[in-house]
Amino acid sequence: MKKIGKGNFAAVYLATRLRDGTKVAVKAFSKEHIFSQEKGRESLINEIKLLRSFNHPNILRLMSIYESLNSVYLVMEHLEGSQLFNVIESHHFTLKEIQDLMRGLLSAAAEFARKNVVHRDLKPENIMFRTNRINSEIVVLDFGLSTFCDEKDYIYTRCGTPGFVAPEIVNIKDLTTKCRPISDVFSLGVILHILLLGKSPFKGKTFNEVLSENRQCSFTLQGPEYNALPA
Numbered sequence: 001m002k003k004i005g006k007g008n009f010a011a012v013y014l015a016t017r018l019r020d021g022t023k024v025a026v027k028a029f030s031k032e033h034i035f036s037q038e039k040g041r042e043s044l045i046n047e048i049k050l051l052r053s054f055n056h057p058n059i060l061r062l063m064s065i066y067e068s069l070n071s072v073y074l075v076m077e078h079l080e081g082s083q084l085f086n087v088i089e090s091h092h093f094t095l096k097e098i099q100d101l102m103r104g105l106l107s108a109a110a111e112f113a114r115k116n117v118v119h120r121d122l123k124p125e126n127i128m129f130r131t132n133r134i135n136s137e138i139v140v141l142d143f144g145l146s147t148f149c150d151e152k153d154y155i156y157t158r159c160g161t162p163g164f165v166a167p168e169i170v171n172i173k174d175l176t177t178k179c180r181p182i183s184d185v186f187s188l189g190v191i192l193h194i195l196l197l198g199k200s201p202f203k204g205k206t207f208n209e210v211l212s213e214n215r216q217c218s219f220t221l222q223g224p225e226y227n228a229l230p231a
Helices: 031-035 040-052 084-090 095-114 183-197 207-216
Strands: 002-006 010-016 023-030 062-067 071-077 127-129 138-140
Touching: 023 031, 031 040, 031 071, 040 062, 040 071, 084 127, 084 183, 095 138, 095 183
Parallel strands: none
Antiparallel strands: 002 010, 010 023, 023 071, 062 071, 127 138
């Protein structure tokens, strides 16, 4: 029907399933482009394998896969809502809304743990509302940096977004080090802090400042604004 998004390696289109009229999102990868990237083929196969393993209301659902001579198409459920990142900028969340939102994120994280998966890039940009209502289900997406923890060789080892990634991941020196699902809980803690106080626990203003604080896990959860939070 129309293009609704574009990333580094794929374009996303709104489409309609002909047999029943269901709206879907189709993520179209150019083989020539993605396979020319370092680890591009492996990364796409890994993302498909991860998405196929989930069937959970708070995790983006992969419905089917198609391949043509030049492209690979991932057909996924269509989410009508906004990114959490955009909603945070325009909406003051009530305590009840925060509780409901975090319940959905923790449910997704529990499913990751059951499948022995670590997402490694949980942040407001990778979380969407299912509909345009604030009280609708929250859905985790973008598994480009995710991995099964017991994979022999990780495609990416030291990865994530400064300000959200767990320190034990950003500080990895031995690239054979294995991750655990518990690392995602750190990212959820940062998201909870932003929802409650409207800002990150890290005070750095530049990329390097935030990265340094993140590496050292340098933040303080004390002061009047924390004392004012509901018990």
